[in-house]
Amino acid sequence: MSEEIKKKFLYVNRKAPYGTIYALESLEVVLIGAAFDQDVSLAFVDDGVYQLKKDQDTSLSEMKNFSPTYRALGDYDVNKLFVEKESLEARGLTLDDLMNLTYEDEDDDWAEKSSIHVITRSELAKLMEEQDVILSF
Amino acid sequence: MLHTVNKSPFEKNSLSTCLSFACQGSDVLLFEDGIYGALKGTQFESEVTEALKKCQIYVLEADLRTRGMRKENLIDGIKMVDYGGFVDLTVNNNTVQAWL
């Protein structure tokens, strides 16, 4: 049944991590969803870009640091993480501030490539138009 | 695409973000607290009026009336729909994107 249909799923993340649960529970959907062999992309817009910030240390806030989980996405064939350029710039961030998330491209001799793609709002808007199912967190 | 916005533009940037992502020919539905973005006389009126050039904007009548607003409070060009109309908007667009 589900195996025959392949849809484009986009997970849109616009909220910062830890202040609310949306970032964590969004990631949980993505991980479970990975088993369904759909065409999955993630978008990080507005404060959502903060979810990928490196050096998250939750020892003093006593919350679980779930940022390492983003690193596992590559192993689940979730390797299209689109970060909106304008949201990064508005926050004074660059790609260097983000975690180094990679995957191994089986079509390119398992070469290690970046899963994060910084794209403009206009490029992301076009990508959104192509999606079949959009889940917002 | 049908874009839905349910938060007030005074509370969150969801309306502005939505309108900047909405492509030519999209539909936008303002409902719940999102109806405040549909009103004349606010600081968002010009932004919304500008957006009307590229997309059709709708407001859910139930949520408008619930908040003490009426048709005459709406920015010109914005259309009211009921829940049946909301359903039709989702049917007539390929995908729905909720801007929360």
Added chain:
Amino acid sequence: MKFSILVSEGPYQHQASDSAYLFTKAALEKGHEIFRVFFYHDGVNNASRLTVPPQDDRHIVNRWAELGKKYNLDLVVCIAAAQRRGMLDEKEAKRQGKNADNLNEGFRISGLGQLIEAGIQADRLVEFGD
């Protein structure tokens, strides 16, 4: 057309559950099919058997259960989100060693895969959240 509905917030705290309910009802009255209503994040609280809202206001949980019964809807509560928030059916309560369960009749607890399937199988997935 076949719809799946995602409810991402709890009853009363946000209007999301109300909007989702009225949308679902309107879709059904227009002759559309609802493949599944999936409750995630605080939305799992829409399945609580223990809510006691004021008598002169809508009973959100009962309303969903009644709509579900009338149209034979699949009202699914996410197990991971439910466990976090203390929403358990009888089986889960026993499994977790808890002395009570609180899932209202008409809802069932299941995994996140049901949400993905809901997106795959429906023509439209409509989300109500905050």
